[in-house]
Amino acid sequence: MAENTIPYKIYLTEEEMPKAWYNLRSDMKNKPAPLLNPGTGKPLSAEELSPIFCEELVKQELDETTPFIEIPEDIRNFYKMYRPSPLVRAYCLEQKLGTPAKIYYKFEGNNTSGSHKLNSAIAQAYYAKKQGLKGVTTETGAGQWGTALSMACSYFDLDCKVFMVKVSYEQKPFRREVMRTYGASVVPSPSETTEVGKKILAEHPGTTGSLGCAISEAVEVATRNPGYRYVLGSVLNQVLLHQSVIGLETKTALDKYGIKPDIIIGCAGGGSNLGGLIAPFMGEKLRGEADYRIIAVEPASCPSFTRGTYAYDFCDTGMICPLAKMYTLGSSFIPSANHAGGLRFHGMSSTLSQLYHDGYIEATSVEQTSVFEAAEQFARVEGILPAPESSHAIRVAIDEALKCKETGEEKTIVFGLTGTGYFDLVAYQKYNDGEMTDTIPTDEDIAASIAKLPKVPE
Amino acid sequence: MAENTIPYKIYLTEEEMPKAWYNLRSDMKNKPAPLLNPGTGKPLSAEELSPIFCEELVKQELDETTPFIEIPEDIRNFYKMYRPSPLVRAYCLEQKLGTPAKIYYKFEGNNTSGSHKLNSAIAQAYYAKKQGLKGVTTETGAGQWGTALSMACSYFDLDCKVFMVKVSYEQKPFRREVMRTYGASVVPSPSETTEVGKKILAEHPGTTGSLGCAISEAVEVATRNPGYRYVLGSVLNQVLLHQSVIGLETKTALDKYGIKPDIIIGCAGGGSNLGGLIAPFMGEKLRGEADYRIIAVEPASCPSFTRGTYAYDFCDTGMICPLAKMYTLGSSFIPSANHAGGLRFHGMSSTLSQLYHDGYIEATSVEQTSVFEAAEQFARVEGILPAPESSHAIRVAIDEALKCKETGEEKTIVFGLTGTGYFDLVAYQKYNDGEMTDTIPTDEDIAASIAKLPKVPE
Numbered sequence: 001m002a003e004n005t006i007p008y009k010i011y012l013t014e015e016e017m018p019k020a021w022y023n024l025r026s027d028m029k030n031k032p033a034p035l036l037n038p039g040t041g042k043p044l045s046a047e048e049l050s051p052i053f054c055e056e057l058v059k060q061e062l063d064e065t066t067p068f069i070e071i072p073e074d075i076r077n078f079y080k081m082y083r084p085s086p087l088v089r090a091y092c093l094e095q096k097l098g099t100p101a102k103i104y105y106k107f108e109g110n111n112t113s114g115s116h117k118l119n120s121a122i123a124q125a126y127y128a129k130k131q132g133l134k135g136v137t138t139e140t141g142a143g144q145w146g147t148a149l150s151m152a153c154s155y156f157d158l159d160c161k162v163f164m165v166k167v168s169y170e171q172k173p174f175r176r177e178v179m180r181t182y183g184a185s186v187v188p189s190p191s192e193t194t195e196v197g198k199k200i201l202a203e204h205p206g207t208t209g210s211l212g213c214a215i216s217e218a219v220e221v222a223t224r225n226p227g228y229r230y231v232l233g234s235v236l237n238q239v240l241l242h243q244s245v246i247g248l249e250t251k252t253a254l255d256k257y258g259i260k261p262d263i264i265i266g267c268a269g270g271g272s273n274l275g276g277l278i279a280p281f282m283g284e285k286l287r288g289e290a291d292y293r294i295i296a297v298e299p300a301s302c303p304s305f306t307r308g309t310y311a312y313d314f315c316d317t318g319m320i321c322p323l324a325k326m327y328t329l330g331s332s333f334i335p336s337a338n339h340a341g342g343l344r345f346h347g348m349s350s351t352l353s354q355l356y357h358d359g360y361i362e363a364t365s366v367e368q369t370s371v372f373e374a375a376e377q378f379a380r381v382e383g384i385l386p387a388p389e390s391s392h393a394i395r396v397a398i399d400e401a402l403k404c405k406e407t408g409e410e411k412t413i414v415f416g417l418t419g420t421g422y423f424d425l426v427a428y429q430k431y432n433d434g435e436m437t438d439t440i441p442t443d444e445d446i447a448a449s450i451a452k453l454p455k456v457p458e
Numbered sequence: 459m460a461e462n463t464i465p466y467k468i469y470l471t472e473e474e475m476p477k478a479w480y481n482l483r484s485d486m487k488n489k490p491a492p493l494l495n496p497g498t499g500k501p502l503s504a505e506e507l508s509p510i511f512c513e514e515l516v517k518q519e520l521d522e523t524t525p526f527i528e529i530p531e532d533i534r535n536f537y538k539m540y541r542p543s544p545l546v547r548a549y550c551l552e553q554k555l556g557t558p559a560k561i562y563y564k565f566e567g568n569n570t571s572g573s574h575k576l577n578s579a580i581a582q583a584y585y586a587k588k589q590g591l592k593g594v595t596t597e598t599g600a601g602q603w604g605t606a607l608s609m610a611c612s613y614f615d616l617d618c619k620v621f622m623v624k625v626s627y628e629q630k631p632f633r634r635e636v637m638r639t640y641g642a643s644v645v646p647s648p649s650e651t652t653e654v655g656k657k658i659l660a661e662h663p664g665t666t667g668s669l670g671c672a673i674s675e676a677v678e679v680a681t682r683n684p685g686y687r688y689v690l691g692s693v694l695n696q697v698l699l700h701q702s703v704i705g706l707e708t709k710t711a712l713d714k715y716g717i718k719p720d721i722i723i724g725c726a727g728g729g730s731n732l733g734g735l736i737a738p739f740m741g742e743k744l745r746g747e748a749d750y751r752i753i754a755v756e757p758a759s760c761p762s763f764t765r766g767t768y769a770y771d772f773c774d775t776g777m778i779c780p781l782a783k784m785y786t787l788g789s790s791f792i793p794s795a796n797h798a799g800g801l802r803f804h805g806m807s808s809t810l811s812q813l814y815h816d817g818y819i820e821a822t823s824v825e826q827t828s829v830f831e832a833a834e835q836f837a838r839v840e841g842i843l844p845a846p847e848s849s850h851a852i853r854v855a856i857d858e859a860l861k862c863k864e865t866g867e868e869k870t871i872v873f874g875l876t877g878t879g880y881f882d883l884v885a886y887q888k889y890n891d892g893e894m895t896d897t898i899p900t901d902e903d904i905a906a907s908i909a910k911l912p913k914v915p916e
Contacts, residue, residue, distance in 0.1 A: 008538035080466035
């Protein structure tokens with residue numbers, strides 16, 4: 001189809017929206033390593049996982065072979081309220097850069113959670129409701145995941161308990177307020193409401209909390225209260241499965257116009273966005289049907305792919321979660337509080353880790369001042385104020401487009417714009433005031449936390 | 459077309475988007491009263507308006523006869539970045555209410571300004587650029603208009619000076635930061651940078667400012683600096699013209715599915731949203747081609763239609779702007795600071811005032827606690843956190859749908875959802891904490907400010 005017929009925004013019709021999620025693992029020859037029981041060193045069984053996660057989600061977590069898993073009708077109807085998300089042709093950015101590259105972005109920020117997190121939140125809430133549960137518990141740091149889960153639970157009339165890292169609870173009262181408006185109870189973590197919270201408060205009076213501690217509290221409440229389960233917004237296979245809706249829609253939209261991307265770029269924290277965006281493209285790559293450059297972008301302050309090690313590690317700092325094999329900086333690694341984005345997880349999805357290990361993904365890290373420079377440049381011509389996380393992908397998309405300007409190549413670049421930055425304006429203010437700096441961990445910092453990796457029992 | 463084929467969201471294609479704005483005045487037998495020069499009492503000429511407004515916008519302001527005015531291609535291309543906005547079928551809200559009514563809303567919040575204001579901001583910035591101006595000045599209260607104008611100016615590389623009511627500047631630092639990110643200079647008003655600002659500061663040390671004062675400062679800077687003009691986000695005929703894009707898209711979307719609305723509901727502050735939403739429907743009504751109930755919803759705290767008087771009044775409290783004939787509470791009327799929404803203007807668009815006077819529009823006022831109750835109910839089932847302004851329309855749409863539940867009537871209700879509430883969470887917090895109250899002006903309050911209406915020279 002002729003170039004000039006490509007609209008600014010490609011929307012799918014409701015009929016064109018995916019009816020099944022795509023399970024990337026089904027096409028992987030080297031499957032991601034299984035979750036292990038930290039006590040026994042043995043792969044966790046469905047029975048062991050069921051007290052923590054909903055039954056159907058345990059099945060999805062362990063299913064390595066089914067290529068497509070049907071999206072239940074209730075979830076598809078909820079998706080219709082805020083999806084399909086647009087695939088946007090960045091005409092204005094291309095013109096501003098003077099690049100012959102064609103830039104597209106899949107924009108997931110047009111919903112009140114402000115990010116792609118809602119795609120998995122609604123699925124997890126649905127299965128909890130279907131199982132007849134009373135409610136779910138979770139942790140949240142910056143608040144995107146907690147907001148998404150609150151919205152999903154309110155839709156299905158489920159109780160929702162969110163443990164919010166105390167420093168965020170205090171510094172981001174607006175995120176907290178959105179969750180309350182959706183009926184969630186939001187508890188600053190560490191709290192006196194759990195054993196692990198009390199223990200941490202006794203040991204570290206005045207601590208402002210951490211994601212790892214909030215996870216531990218949420219898991220404790222879920223496992224001790226009948227009718228509750230714990231849910232998580234990233235890292236897990238089930239989450240990547242649900243997020244495949246991003247990539248499936250992207251691929252259908254591109255196919256409608258006969259567009260073949262050369263480069264696909266996504267930011268990577270725990271991997272939920274990147275894994276979802278690339279899923280069907282990676283499937284083609286694994287099956288030898290097509291080739292794409294796939295680039296994971298991580299912050300230089302928390303560089304698990306580019307400077308981490310591939311090993312079994314805890315998913316939480318409290319060390320009560322299962323062990324996952326992944327690229328990790330060590331579960332005791334704490335990224336600088338200076339970093340504005342939400343890409344602060346020490347590890348990475350096992351599925352993406354295996355693919356990176358096998359050479360199917362490239363990774364690069366970027367510094368936050370250059371990320372905000374790209375964010376502002378993007379905002380001014382494309383009209384969307386991007387989230388700091390998403391702006392990591394913008395940075396690399398712009399860099400690749402500028403390389404095309406030098407070489408004259410008309411490459412097609414697709415990146416994931418995961419969300420909006422409306423709740424990140426403290427960071428924008430720092431940038432606007434020229435007070436933002438970069439903090440990169442030293443080799444010694446990383447070596448120290450990697451030295452503390454758990455020993456896996458033989 | 460069969461009921462069940464109506465999707466959750468009706469999107470137009472780019473080809474179906476309006477290519478011209480609709481000038482509602484062309485179909486009015488009783489034209490809106492002209493703006494008057496407060497000194498002479500005579501209608502303002504194009505020559506008198508040109509030092510304040512851009513030339514092309516003066517033409518649009520005074521044009522009462524041309525039915526359609528072409529949307530320049532640059533503006534249409536900008537519209538394509540965030541439009542068409544979806545017309546959403548509120549299936550989930552209908553189900554929750556158990557109403558046989560069919561509810562649709564036109565959602566204008568999916569852009570970084572968070573509201574419909576961008577539709578006119580980009581037009582006004584375009585004409586300023588076309589005229590070769592250096593920049594524009596404006597005022598902003600809650601910040602939606604200032605944000606929209608900052609985005610528009612950044613796109614056309616125009617300088618943008620925003621006078622932000624000081625209390626908002628201090629209480630809404632995030633709105634301010636978005637504007638700065640788009641390159642605008644934001645000055646708390648009253649300021650020492652203008653004569654009128656200095657005068658007000660001398661007379662009222664420690665004042666936290668008002669919209670009227672910010673308007674006066676913005677007008678002063680525009681008229682004293684070569685290459686600058688003043689722009690306004692509501693009330694004016696030109697603004698209603700640009701905002702007709704909302705109604706034109708709505709009508710095209712409804713027509714695609716053969717839907718005829720019975721009731722059209724919009725919130726009303728200065729009238730920019732309501733006037734835009736209803737434009738083509740009102741045109742049909744004026745031409746006798748169709749009939750619709752059209753309801754303007756205003757806050758009980760600032761009830762210009764329902765408790766104001768129809769007279770010439772100043773648009774600003776500083777009394778330096780032209781006189782407009784409108785429903786007004788008097789330019790000295792100050793709505794309670796307790797009110798959370800942005801619908802705090804003492805007057806109303808002259809065009810809408812004439813239509814209300816002639817019986818084509820109904821008006822109703824609602825109290826803010828019931829507005830936030832509706833907002834929360836809507837957010838929980840429809841997934842969008844609405845702006846307080848928009849929630850005035852939600853309140854009345856829900857009330858009308860509940861009446862249908864009683865009578866069994868299957869009415870079709872369309873309302874305007876002008877924006878999102880991400881920057882209004884202080885108000886949501888008040889509501890969540892049970893600390894929100896209603897403040898309704900007494901008859902004496904209103905009589906006192908109406909007694910101060912200017913005398914129009916004969």
